[in-house]
Amino acid sequence: MRLLLWLLLLAALATGLAVAARYNDGYALLVMPPWRIELSLNLLLFVLLAGCVAAYFLLHGIASILRMPAAVNAYRARRARTKADSALRDAVLCWQEGRFSQAIKGAEQSFDAGHARGLAALIALRAAHGLRDESREALWRQRALDHEAGVRAARLKTEVELALDKHDFALARDLLKQLLDEGGRHIALLRLSLRIHQGLGDWSEVLRLTRQLQKHKALTAEQAAPLRLRAHRENLAALEGDGEQVLRYWKSMAEQDRREARLALNAARALAAAEDCGGAGRLIEDFLDHEWDSTLVAVYGQCRGGDVVARIAHAEKWLADHPRDGALLLTLGRLCRQKQLWGKAQSYLEASLAIEPTPEAHLELASLLENELEKSGVAERHYRSAAMLHQSQSRGGRKSV
DSSP states (O other): OHHHHHHHHHHHHHHHHHHHHHTOOOEEEEEETTEEEEEEHHHHHHHHHHHHHHHHHHHHHHHHHHHHHHHHHHHHHHHHHHHHHHHHHHHHHHHHHTOHHHHHHHHHHHHHTTSSHHHHHHHHHHHHHHTTOHHHHHHHHHHHHHTOTTTHHHHHHHHHHHHHHTTOHHHHHHHHHHHHHTTOOSHHHHHHHHHHHHHHTOHHHHHHHHHHHHHTTSSOHHHHHHHHHHHHHHHHHHTTTOHHHHHHHHHHSOHHHHTOHHHHHHHHHHHHHTTOHHHHHHHHHHHHTTSOOHHHHHHHHHOOSSOHHHHHHHHHHHHHHOTTOHHHHHHHHHHHHHTTOHHHHHHHHHHHHHHOOOHHHHHHHHHIIIIISOOHHHHHHHHHHHHHHHHHHHHHTOOOO
């Protein structure tokens, strides 16, 4: 549209000039002694106009010739940048594909061209690490450090990830601290921090980071649960022998975690190891009154001491709801034996074996028969049965409770 307007304007101007020239009878007299030149005014105007146009194009041509070296240099620079940029893109692609040697080659081409040297050095560093080439890794690490302007955060994050890959958790922690001190607070750094504290065995920090990542929806409930459970198990194991601390820690846990049978089992065993059978019993009772778990009920009968009569009464209440639970019957047999209720203990142990023959039930009954009931012959048969079952389970990879 704009071009059409210009054409119309030029056409109108040309028409106006033609009409004006037709009715213009003026002339111009040029005197330069001894010469005199008389020209029509129209011709003079035409000559002047043509001269101006010619001078313009002449000067433009001279300027273009003078600018040509700079233009050639600029073209060459653009071409070099394009090649370097292409080499860097290829290096990134090769690194992602696992073609580490080609990645180093492309990154080196970009680095030598002076294009994005910091980024090129980081790509080459990661590729050299992938090749486990320590000499080239050290070379590119130094180059990345020398050209870290603009990519310092990326360099530190790369160094953290490489340290983690080498299981150097202390170095990874120190490098991450530098990154965090400079203002980094995004999700990727929280993930790295979680891995570092897992490696360092700092399970309280693992719990905190897991909750934080789950809050930011960076971990699903399914992903967070194993991390929480592992952290709680490790913390409980560290407190084993101190019943008071175990109970305090157990009460500080979230309700959903206290409903995990494996954690209740760990806590109960830690309390039993601290000879706090009362605390272990109450913990197990609270759990099993809401949710049944045969492995946990086995610990209930292994802990000695405390109010055994009350524990027998509580276990017999459970028996009404779980009459065919072999582990519960074994527990009742053990508890009755603790209170020297020999006949009742024998009945419960025989009932447990009738439902689920286990090495533990055979051994408990054999010990009762041999030591309290003085029936060595019958006890010997149960010892042999226990040994056979244990051997069979060992071959099958089954664990005893």
